[in-house]
Amino acid sequence: MTHTTQQLIVGLHERSYPIDIGPELLHRTPLFQQLPQQLLLVTNATVDALYGDRVRQALQHHTVVTHCIADSEQAKGIDTYAAVLDTLIQHSFNRDCAVLALGGGVVGDLAGFVAATYQRGVAFYQIPTTLLAQVDSSVGGKTAINHPGGKNLIGAFYQPRAVLIDTTCLASLPQRDYVCGLAEIIKYGIIADRDFFTWLEQQAPALMARDPQALQTAIQRSCAIKAAIVAADEREQSTRALLNLGHTFGHAIEAEFSPRWKHGEAVAAGIMIAATLMMQQGRLAAEEQQRIEQLLQQFQLPTRAPEMSFERWQTLMQRDKKVQAGTVRFVVPTAIGHAQLEPWSDWQAIRQAIVSMSCANPMTR
Ligand SMILES: NC(=O)c1ccc[n+]([C@@H]2O[C@H](COP(=O)([O-])OP(=O)(O)OC[C@H]3O[C@@H](n4cnc5c(N)ncnc54)[C@H](O)[C@@H]3O)[C@@H](O)[C@H]2O)c1
Numbered sequence: 273m274t275h276t277t278q279q280l281i282v283g284l285h286e287r288s289y290p291i292d293i294g295p296e297l298l299h300r301t302p303l304f305q306q307l308p309q310q311l312l313l314v315t316n317a318t319v320d321a322l323y324g325d326r327v328r329q330a331l332q333h334h335t336v337v338t339h340c341i342a343d344s345e346q347a348k349g350i351d352t353y354a355a356v357l358d359t360l361i362q363h364s365f366n367r368d369c370a371v372l373a374l375g376g377g378v379v380g381d382l383a384g385f386v387a388a389t390y391q392r393g394v395a396f397y398q399i400p401t402t403l404l405a406q407v408d409s410s411v412g413g414k415t416a417i418n419h420p421g422g423k424n425l426i427g428a429f430y431q432p433r434a435v436l437i438d439t440t441c442l443a444s445l446p447q448r449d450y451v452c453g454l455a456e457i458i459k460y461g462i463i464a465d466r467d468f469f470t471w472l473e474q475q476a477p478a479l480m481a482r483d484p485q486a487l488q489t490a491i492q493r494s495c496a497i498k499a500a501i502v503a504a505d506e507r508e509q510s511t512r513a514l515l516n517l518g519h520t521f522g523h524a525i526e527a528e529f530s531p532r533w534k535h536g537e538a539v540a541a542g543i544m545i546a547a548t549l550m551m552q553q554g555r556l557a558a559e560e561q562q563r564i565e566q567l568l569q570q571f572q573l574p575t576r577a578p579e580m581s582f583e584r585w586q587t588l589m590q591r592d593k594k595v596q597a598g599t600v601r602f603v604v605p606t607a608i609g610h611a612q613l614e615p616w617s618d619w620q621a622i623r624q625a626i627v628s629m630s631c632a633n634p635m636t637r
Pocket residue numbers: 316318319322343344345348375376377378379381401402403404405408409410411412413414415424441442443444445446449452535
């Protein structure tokens with residue numbers, strides 16, 4: 273295995289930070305030498321059993337307290353948030369400490385919000401271990417917890433000081449979680465990079481085999497696209513919304529069918545609805561829509577949404593943060609490599625796209 277580490281920078285002036293990507297970084301990253309003495313490692317029991325000791329070993333000259341949260345989306349809530357703060361306070365952590373998130377998006381979002389709010393903000397480091405977290409949630413500074421009234425309702429934009437992506441961690445990831453990350457990777461190709469999409473088509477078998485070299489390239493290009501979008505629009509005033517391709521539909525599926533449907537699976541079906549909507553409007557070539565469908569299929573992702581009444585779709589979509597005064601704003605792909613955010617009030621067209629892309633048993637295809 274090669275030991276090449278690639279570094280990207282998220283350019284946010286005085287808050288700029290590096291993303292290091294490479295195999296076996298947990299063993300050998302120079303980042304660990306630069307950390308403050310007092311460290312809180314937030315993780316869950318699954319990830320702790322796999323990688324916790326490796327990180328603590330690499331940090332043996334530091335004072336490390338580990339806080340394990342439950343392994344579920346439910347852990348991303350107010351009670352767990354309060355419990356992590358209790359740990360910081362009980363161990364007299366001061367403002368010079370740092371919070372390290374070791375895990376998937378659940379751990380990263382929660383630990384980031386803890387770091388953003390403890391003593392008005394302490395240093396935060398992301399060590400993402402799922403593919404979704406490595407290409408998406410660990411980059412860009414969105415931190416949040418859920419409220420019974422909705423997902424991610426409480427949060428802050430709070431950038432990490434660094435993101436450490438150890439690609440070796442992906443070897444232990446369950447297949448469903450792995451392909452969920454691939455859905456977000458396809459998203460980057462569709463919204464921003466046609467050549468990357470073509471490369472993904474060529475590398476699909478290698479990526480499904482978790483070939484380390486192909487994976488490192490896919491992660492590096494995904495993070496580069498996300499970093500550029502975040503640098504241009506940190507607080508989602510404009511272009512950052514493009515990262516939500518397929519998500520308005522996907523969130524509706526998740527709201528109704530989670531945990532049976534995982535985020536990446538719902539996004540995959542959502543991307544197909546968005547592409548089909550554009551194709552039916554004559555604004556996306558049929559061959560492009562088919563290429564998107566074929567790539568999702570190669571990655572064993574669902575390309576059809578589960579059946580739901582249109583009234584239910586409407587209700588769920590209108591809860592989405594991107595809805596203003598009854599008009600939905602969708603990210604629509606107009607070509608592979610190009611998407612835009614558009615207000616949309618033609619619900620009949622949406623209905624048609626949803627109906628064409630729904631079936632009774634989409635997960636079995
Ligand atoms: N902040 C953002 O910008 C952003 C973006 C997208 C998603 N998210 C959030 O991310 C969360 C989903 O993240 P996720 O998909 O990473 O899910 P997750 O954190 O629940 O992780 C998925 C599963 O994989 C396990 N796991 C993690 N790393 C592993 C490894 N290397 N080997 C074996 N198992 C491992 C976890 O314990 C868990 O069971 C959601 O809460 C979502 O809202 C945030």
